[in-house]
Each structure stands twice: as structure tokens, then as C-alpha cells.
Amino acid sequence: MNGWTHFWEQGDAVGKAVALMLLLMSISAWVVIFWKGWLLSRARRDLAAGARVFWKASDLQQARTALRTVDREALLLTLVDSVSEPVDGASLEGRADRSAQLTRRLRDALHAVLARLQAGQVLLASVGAVAPFVGLFGTVWGIYHAMMGISSEGSVSIDKVAGPVGEALIMTAAGLAVAIPAVLAYNLFGKYVSACEADLEGFAHDLREALLAGDAD
DSSP states (O other), X not given: OHHHHHHHHHOOHHHHHHHHHHHHHHHHHHHHHHHHHHHHHXXXXXXXXXXXXXXXXXXXXXXXXXXXXXXXXXXXXXXXXXXXXXXXXXXXXXXXXXXXXXXXXXXXXXXHHHHXXXXXXXXXXXXXXXXXXXXXXXXXXXXXXXXXXXXXXXXXXXXXXXXXXXXXXXXXXXXXHHHHHHHHHHXXXXXXXXXXXXXXXXXXXXXXXXXXXXXXX
16 A cells, blocks of 8 residues: 555656546446346346246237246347237338248347347456556556656665656556456356357247247147
């Protein structure tokens, strides 16, 4: 803490701006980490529970009602609602065959659901990629600032150089401390989103086949 305090007191506007930028990036990353951890944990439970109650229902309306009680993030419900909307027979969609209509609607609904699940991934990737370089810039600038201050005193010794340079290196450590959790969370959440995507695609395919089979009957 003494190193941070001394670095902040001796730092100029650029050094303080870099430190504040790293702080902002860290706060943003941790907010997204906690939020996405909560979102994806709910999504995985909703997908498992929703698929069970959906396929046990006797018809589509009963399945939608059952989904509303377990699908809190409206993941499967968004797919089901997309195929439940009436089709305008005078539109280009209405003139397409039933299979094409279902494919297009389910594809659009799937993209909308995945966009919600992937929210925040760009921020985590950006923080993980940029934070080390921001910290490195802070270190370089801090060393330059320290050297200029030492040279103005007219005498240079190891003890006068080691302290300011060591404090400047704190910024590199800070950049890594900000980046590492963001990178780990990005990779972990990417794995969870991919698993959810596979479940959603499988459900969409089965739903399409079931509706086409029902139309044939």
C-alpha cells in the first residue's frame, strides 16, 4: 500500500489517468463476471428443466404454459413463441412452404437468444487484451517521469533510481491483475455459452421436426 500511495502522490496526470483507467476496467470486468456467472448458471438450469417439461406436455399451448414456470430467462420460450405467431399469407414468408417458415423463424429466435447469452463477452475479451498494455504504458511513463525527476536533482545513485522504478513497475502488475480474471472468465463463459448453444440448436431442430410431423398428420 505504501508503494501505491507514494506512486499516486508522486505521479503526474498521465500516470493517475492510467491508474484510474485500470481501476475502471477492473470494476467493469468484475461486474460482468458476476452478472454473467449468475445469468449462465440460471440459463443452464432453465434449459435442462424447460426441455423436460416441454416434451412432457400434450400440446404446444400447454408446453408454453409449463415453460413460463421454469424458463426464467425465456430461452426456450423465445423459440417456442417464434413458431406460434400467425403468418401473413400475403407476405413473402406466407408464400414459403412450412419447413422454410419454421427454419427462418427458429434461426432468428436462436440468434436473439444467443446474443443475450453472449452479452459482455466483448468487454471481457477487450479488458483481457488491453489491460496488460495499459499497465505497461503506465510503467514506461512512470519510469520516464521518475528519471526526469532524478536527473533534475543533479545526482544519481542506485537507491534513488530503485525506488521510483520499482513503484513504476506496480502498474505492470496492476495491468496483469486486471487482465487475468477477465481472460479466465471469458474462456469459461465461452465454454458455457457453447454448451447452451448446442442445447438450443438441438431443441430448435427437434421442435421443427415435431411441428412438421404434426402438420403432416
